[in-house]
Amino acid sequence: MPAHRLRKAGTTVRLSLALLLSAVVVVTSLVIPWGGSMPEAAPDPTVARTPEPPTPTITQAPRQNVYTCPAYSGIDRANPPPSLYRDTFAWGTTAPYQVGNGKGDVDWSLNPYDNPSWYMWFHSLRWLGQGIAAAGKGDQRALAQVSAITRDWVKDNPYSWKSNVGAYESTMHRTNVLICLRQATLTGLKVTRLPLSYTWLDKALQEHAWFLQKNYSGDWNHGTDESLALFGIGCTLGRNDLKQIAADRLTNAIKTSIDTQGSTNEQSTAYAQFNYSLWGRAIDVLQKCGVDPGTTIKARRRELAKWLALATNSLGNLHQIGDSEVVRTFPVPGTVLEYAGTLGTKGIRPTQRIGIFDAGYIFGRTGWGETRPFTQESTYSIRFGPSRKLHGHEDHTSVTYTSRGRDILIDGGHSGYKWDDWRSWAKSQFSHNQMTVLSTATDHPVTKLNRSAIGATSEFYELSDKLGGGIDRTRGVLVLKDPDLMVVLDRGTSVSDEEYQTLWHLPSDQKVQVSGNSAVAQAPGDRVKTTLLQIPFEQATTPIQVATGKTDPIQGWHYDTIDTRKPSPVVKFTRSGRSASILSVIAPTRVNAAVTYTTSRQGDRTVINLIVDNVKTAIAIAPDGTLQRLK
Secondary structure (H helix, E strand, C coil): CCCCCCCCCCCCEECCCCCCCCCCCCCCCCCCCCCCCCCCCCCCCCCCCCCCCCCCCCCCCCCCCCCCCCCCCCHHHHCCHHHHHCCEECCCCCCCEECECCCCCECCCCCCCCCHHHHHHHHHCHHHHHHHHHHHCCCHHHHHHHHHHHHHHHHHCCCCCCCCHHHHHCHHHHHHHHHHHHHHHHHHHCCCCCCHHHHHHHHHHHHHHHHHHHCCCCCCHHHHHHHHHHHHHHHHHCCHHHHHHHHHHHHHHHHHHECCCCCECCCCHHHHHHHHHHHHHHHHHHHHCCEECCCHHHHHHHHHHHHHHHCECCCCEECCCCCCCCCECCCCCCCCHHHHHCCCCCCCCCCCCEEEECCCEEEEECCCCCCCCHHHCCEEEEECECCCCCCCCCCCCCEEEEECCEEEECCCECCCCCCCHHHHHHHCHHHCCCEEECCCCCCCCCEEEEEEEECCCEEEEEEEEEEECCEEEEEEEEEECCCCEEEEEEEEEEEEEEEEEEEEECCCCCEEEEECCEEEEECCCCCEEEEEEEECCCCCCCCCEEECCEECCEECEEEEECCEEEECCEEEEEEEEEEEEEEEEEEEEECCCCEEEEEEEECCEEEEEEEECCEEEEEEECCCCCEEECC
């Protein structure tokens, strides 16, 4: 439902929200891509963007026509005023680069590191943040320099700049910089109206507003940022028509960006946390400029907080899914994130242990630190659901796993937005813990969660999909508590001979020793090891392979940040033919613990009898692939 029309000036506008909040969500308690062939050059959601605290109850009428200058995403930190006076720009881990002549005359075509993110942030102008802040405090030299650089961008990049992807994509960021500069100019010069020499600035804002109206990116974080920037122009220039357009877009976008279960449409845990921050800012922006955000944004953001808490592993990080670096969970006071983000030292302990989300996520844990330390719990994630989009990877059926205070199974990570062989690998099936088929295309179809069974000391899930070319794939996952371990049964069928590989990605500090049907991974000097068993089931096993730091083809790497790539071992269980049956056990234990198994029959079921550090357990495998803990 669209927002109501604006009333007379000075009255509060109601942001119309048409979502019922009484729907029951079963089981669940609870950053920038381009479509088509456009290159991806997204800002990284992990760069110094702090989630907003819970919005307090408003007890008085919102102030009118106030738009707060947002932060600069941390881009300004490496660019202090002395660097700006030399027209020098620094971003990420790249060396500072002089982009102009020292007088604000900048060459906006530069991209010395051939990096789309560098180029996008260059055109965002957010690197001028420290200079703008100094200008707002009355520093005339800083004001002159940031004004010169900004005006040079406006002169050298006339409307419309759509043919320049870096300038195009950074429009909403640059819009905020223009607003911040306008505010700094007024406060720094101690005036209430822009001097005539700054008429170019309001003209530039009007052009940016026109661009944002005509080029909406859609209902995801990029579009949300665009709507907020457009709203900011309307608030700054007193344009109620722009505020209305932006409010209408936000009204519709929240329904897609965050669903009723708290899942975002980004397919990335880092971008989910970014969206939590972004929609918190949306509430603040709307309220401060006379628009009531209603209840839906707050309600869905509250569910997203619960989602993020469940997506927090026992190390206090978000499970690394999609375009995500290794990201700490931010402990937002007054929400369930406070407990998760502080490793259980503050806040109220969540009561939900397992979350299954229709958007394609399973998050589970042995507990929240009730009977053992928070960091000693085991946690896991499993992916399924809709096909890849936005910041998603080809990670369906993949798992991540932590236990005993460390990562056990990891994701390949996020390599950044430069389209090269590394990004292709990081997004592909081969950088995730799943059964791969070498001949299949990169795009995976929808993956179904066929069934699940949740018990006190075990959880079972079965997922299936069709990889194309007549290839069917089914994965059963059984997760145990006491002893903590994971049993995975991968089955595949195809109309022609294929090479199937179940991949297990291990942390970069691990060294792997293979003996028969077992591989043991351990970091030198660590007190924890991981035993990976390849147990014969319906097919003979093949020799275990390990790949670490390979480049042809790329395999055996981990990106904990987009700038940090480390060789990391990958254990491979392989089958060839028109069918595959690969049974894996992943058992994290103390270093001196023994892990052994025997198999037996119980009617038509196969029983795996495991002894893990002197603790006996048994798992039954039914003919239909059901995995069940017997003891």
